[in-house]
Amino acid sequence: MEKFKAENNMKKKLIMLFSFISIIAISGIILIASYYSPAISEQKKVSLYLSYIAVLFIFVIVFLRQTLIEQRNISRLNIEKRETEIKLDEEKNRFETLFESTNNGIALLNLNGRFQRVNKAICELLGYSEVDMYAMNFFYLINQNDINSLQISIQHLIDNTISVHQSEHECFRKNGEILWILVTLSLIRDHLGIPKYFILQVENITMQKKAEDRLRHMAYHDPLTGLANRNKLEQFINHLLLSARRQQQCFALLFLDLDGFKNINDTIGHEAGDLLLQVVAERLRNVVRNTDMIVRLGGDEFVLLVTDIKKTESVAIIAKKILDNILQAVIIKGQDIYITTSIGISIYPYDGQNMQALMKCADLALYRAKEHGRNNYQFYTQEMTVKAKEKMNIKNALAQALTKDEFFLHYQPKMEIKTRRITGIEALLRWKNKDFGEVRPDEIISLAEESGLIIPVSEWILQTACTQLKAWHYQGFSSLTMSVNCTSRQFKQSTFIEDIQRIMAKIDIKTTFLEVEVTESMIMRDPENTMRLLDTLKEIGVRIVIDDFGTGYWSIGNLRQLSVDQIKIDGTFIKQVTLDETSAEIVSAIIAMVNKLGIISVAENVETREQYEFLAAEGCREIQGYYLTQPLPAEAMTSFLKHPVPDAEVISAT
Ligand code: C2E
Ligand code: CA
Ligand code: CA
Numbered sequence: 001m002e003k004f005k006a007e008n009n010m011k012k013k014l015i016m017l018f019s020f021i022s023i024i025a026i027s028g029i030i031l032i033a034s035y036y037s038p039a040i041s042e043q044k045k046v047s048l049y050l051s052y053i054a055v056l057f058i059f060v061i062v063f064l065r066q067t068l069i070e071q072r073n074i075s076r077l078n079i080e081k082r083e084t085e086i087k088l089d090e091e092k093n094r095f096e097t098l099f100e101s102t103n104n105g106i107a108l109l110n111l112n113g114r115f116q117r118v119n120k121a122i123c124e125l126l127g128y129s130e131v132d133m134y135a136m137n138f139f140y141l142i143n144q145n146d147i148n149s150l151q152i153s154i155q156h157l158i159d160n161t162i163s164v165h166q167s168e169h170e171c172f173r174k175n176g177e178i179l180w181i182l183v184t185l186s187l188i189r190d191h192l193g194i195p196k197y198f199i200l201q202v203e204n205i206t207m208q209k210k211a212e213d214r215l216r217h218m219a220y221h222d223p224l225t226g227l228a229n230r231n232k233l234e235q236f237i238n239h240l241l242l243s244a245r246r247q248q249q250c251f252a253l254l255f256l257d258l259d260g261f262k263n264i265n266d267t268i269g270h271e272a273g274d275l276l277l278q279v280v281a282e283r284l285r286n287v288v289r290n291t292d293m294i295v296r297l298g299g300d301e302f303v304l305l306v307t308d309i310k311k312t313e314s315v316a317i318i319a320k321k322i323l324d325n326i327l328q329a330v331i332i333k334g335q336d337i338y339i340t341t342s343i344g345i346s347i348y349p350y351d352g353q354n355m356q357a358l359m360k361c362a363d364l365a366l367y368r369a370k371e372h373g374r375n376n377y378q379f380y381t382q383e384m385t386v387k388a389k390e391k392m393n394i395k396n397a398l399a400q401a402l403t404k405d406e407f408f409l410h411y412q413p414k415m416e417i418k419t420r421r422i423t424g425i426e427a428l429l430r431w432k433n434k435d436f437g438e439v440r441p442d443e444i445i446s447l448a449e450e451s452g453l454i455i456p457v458s459e460w461i462l463q464t465a466c467t468q469l470k471a472w473h474y475q476g477f478s479s480l481t482m483s484v485n486c487t488s489r490q491f492k493q494s495t496f497i498e499d500i501q502r503i504m505a506k507i508d509i510k511t512t513f514l515e516v517e518v519t520e521s522m523i524m525r526d527p528e529n530t531m532r533l534l535d536t537l538k539e540i541g542v543r544i545v546i547d548d549f550g551t552g553y554w555s556i557g558n559l560r561q562l563s564v565d566q567i568k569i570d571g572t573f574i575k576q577v578t579l580d581e582t583s584a585e586i587v588s589a590i591i592a593m594v595n596k597l598g599i600i601s602v603a604e605n606v607e608t609r610e611q612y613e614f615l616a617a618e619g620c621r622e623i624q625g626y627y628l629t630q631p632l633p634a635e636a637m638t639s640f641l642k643h644p645v646p647d648a649e650v651i652s653a654t
Contacts, residue, residue: 016066020059027052105202111195113139122202125181127174138200142183143170150183157187158195168205180209222296224274225281233295233303237355240307244348252315254304255344255362256284256322259374261300263524264339272332276339279332283325287318303362312347312379319343319377327375340375342366351380364388395447397433402456407431409464410631413640414483414602414624417616422644424481424515425472426624427465428631429457445487454489459499466507466514468634473509477641483515483545488522491529497536511541515565519548531562538563545602550590559597566622567594571605574625578610591618 031052034040040048099106105122107115118133126133126141139147146169153165165185170178184201220232228236240251258280265273277300284294284302295303304322309315322343329336344366352358361380364387369378401407408430413422429441448454462484469482490496504511516537523530534544543565550570559567569590576583587603594601603615606625615623629640 013066013070016063020063023059024056027055105200107133107138107200107202109138109198109200111198113137113198116197125179125202125204126171127177132174141171142181146170154185157185157198168209179204180206225278225296227281227284227294227296227302229295230297233293233297233305234355236293236305237358240305241348241354249307250309250350251348252306252309252312253346253348253358253362254306254315254319254322254377255346255359255366256302256304256341257366257370258300258326259340259342259370261339263521264337266524266527268332268335268337272337275332276330276337279330280326280339280341283328284322287321287325303359309347315345315347316377316379319345323375323377342369342374343377344369344380345377346380361385391447394436394439395451397436398431398444398447399451399453401431401433402453402460406433407457407460408633409461409468410633411468411637412624412631413628413637414622415628416622417620422477422480422641423622424483425469425637426483426485426517426631427461428485429461445485449487449489452489454487455493458484458487458490459503462500463503463507466504466509469513470507470509472638472641473513475638481513481515481543483517485517485547486522488525491522491526491533496533497540500537500542501540512543515543515545517545517547517568520546520551534562550586559599564599566600566602568602568604568624569620571625574603574605574611574615575607577614578608584614587615588618591615591620595619595621
């Protein structure tokens with residue numbers, strides 16, 4: 001451009017010079033001719049000479065001015081050119097510095113993908129020297145499965161439908177190591193728009209990819225055991241359902257729940273409990289094929305999916321194997337720990353067509369396995385659903401029992417052997433419904449616990465029993481105590497103590513007449529909280545009775561920590577005392593130890609004179625059971641208190 005301009009100027013100058021010389025020459029000829037012409041006067045000749053000189057002078061001035069302007073333009077252009085050159089140099093240096101010093105790998109590729117220029121970062125990233133790189137093609141470095149999709153994007157770049165392409169690829173370093181890279185490709189065209197090169201930018205995203213993988217793994221796995229979690233189970237079942245439907249295959253869902261894990265966990269500590277779960281997970285892994293899946297749902301619940309089963313017998317064999325494997329002792333902190341599991345099994349497609357239905361059936365079967373004494377497996381049957389439905393109906397009826405006034409209490413007395421005095425009465429819940437008849441109290445309690453209804457029902461029991469006690473006190477049986485049975489759910493209620501105080505105050509009866517019966521297993525379920533509550537109960541004057549003693553893990557030694565008032569030896573031992581020597585020995589030992597601790601020993605479910613005599617001889621302090629009387633309605637109990645059986649008499653009434 002500059003050159004073109006300069007040539008143009010030179011031409012203009014030459015034309016001007018030529019015109020000037022031509023004019024001077026022609027004017028000169030005319031002047032010489034006029035000099036010799038006699039027709040022109042001397043005066044005219046002088047003015048002609050002067051005009052000629054003036055024109056000459058003007059031409060010189062114009063020429064000089066033009067030359068000066070051009071000279072100035074040239075030097076301005078030269079300065080501008082120099083400045084542009086400097087700027088370009090600076091840009092180039094900056095680009096070079098950037099190209100070499102950036103941490104991102106940058107390269108220039110020809111249209112076939114061969115490296116034309118590379119920076120240090122890309123060489124370091126891929127582990128090749130610069131010389132190596134120039135002999136290589138970028139497209140051979142990345143995972144070949146990605147090539148087709150990359151080629152499509154390259155065509156889009158060439159067609160100008162996109163200006164930049166970005167994608168993530170696995171790529172191989174020189175030493176074989178696999179990297180994850182983010183590739184950015186853009187195209188350079190010449191001044192006619194023809195594609196010339198690709199600019200390739202490469203960023204190492206291996207760490208980010210690893211973090212993503214870890215997060216994905218965490219989203220689908222249980223951190224404690226490394227087994228799949230519920231999300232993965234859902235994903236796998238959906239996949240299984242599709243393929244099983246297509247290929248008309250069956251699969252089994254085994255729902256496992258460790259027996260009494262909570263108790264073990266509370267006894268050996270959570271850390272050891274976690275170890276135990278890891279061992280169980282490992283044992284389950286050893287039982288399954290690698291096409292099956294083991295899942296930890298949380299806590300001590302596991303699911304096992306057994307794929308492509310031909311007959312249910314093979315599932316039974318697997319279930320049996322699991323039971324046997326888990327039964328083996330686990331050594332934790334040098335201690336032998338034994339755990340068992342119960343298993344409920346549902347089978348696709350017979351028991352359900354989706355995950356929800358299959359889980360529900362397996363859960364019902366698991367419930368049955370627990371009912372069957374644990375450490376066994378049960379296949380789901382239709383009849384379980386019928387039972388479950390029935391249970392739901394009872395639960396619904398139970399929810400209305402309080403408002404419909406269907407609950408009532410029966411009362412059963414306790415007698416002190418030595419004095420034959422009736423010391424206290426236990427309140428026992430009863431429910432009569434028009435559809436279900438009389439429902440067993442332990443069933444009512446467990447249903448009420450499940451639905452949360454236990455809180456208002458227990459409040460009603462306490463209020464009714466203590467109001468009745470107040471009436472008996474009023475009738476002269478003024479030293480009688482009232483025992484109420486408690487459940488874990490009540491102990492979790494934050495207002496438990498306040499509620500008792502409020503009710504007792506309202507009835508206007510001292511808390512010292514109230515006895516609260518708790519079982520060993522209730523304490524074991526949540527020892528810290530239960531013991532704290534029992535301490536508070538003691539502080540407000542309530543007496544503590546340990547019910548069903550001997551059936552749990554609670555040892556007599558532990559009772560020292562609690563200021564327990566009475567211990568009720570479980571009825572199953574009492575039943576055996578006159579039949580079996582071992583039971584007799586156990587009961588004698590319990591009585592002796594309880595008495596030694598200054599706690600009142602009570603034998604429950606005493607039915608016969610022989611049992612009574614044995615207990616009396618062993619020094620048992622009090623008895624309760626059909627031997628005295630069955631649990632009675634309030635009025636019948638009043639008559640009993642007035643005319644007790646010959647052996648028992650109510651001293652307080654006299
Ligand atoms: P539990 O507290 O051990 O109550 C003693 C159970 O033994 C009562 O059964 C009673 O009727 C029965 N029984 C009493 N004497 C004899 C006897 O000589 N022989 C035999 N075989 N049984 C005898 P019930 O009333 O069916 O209650 C069963 C369980 O239900 C109770 O066991 C208790 O755990 C629970 N329960 C009953 N009423 C209530 C209540 O009001 N609240 C709570 N939380 N639980 C209750
Ligand atoms: Ca009881
Ligand atoms: Ca009992």
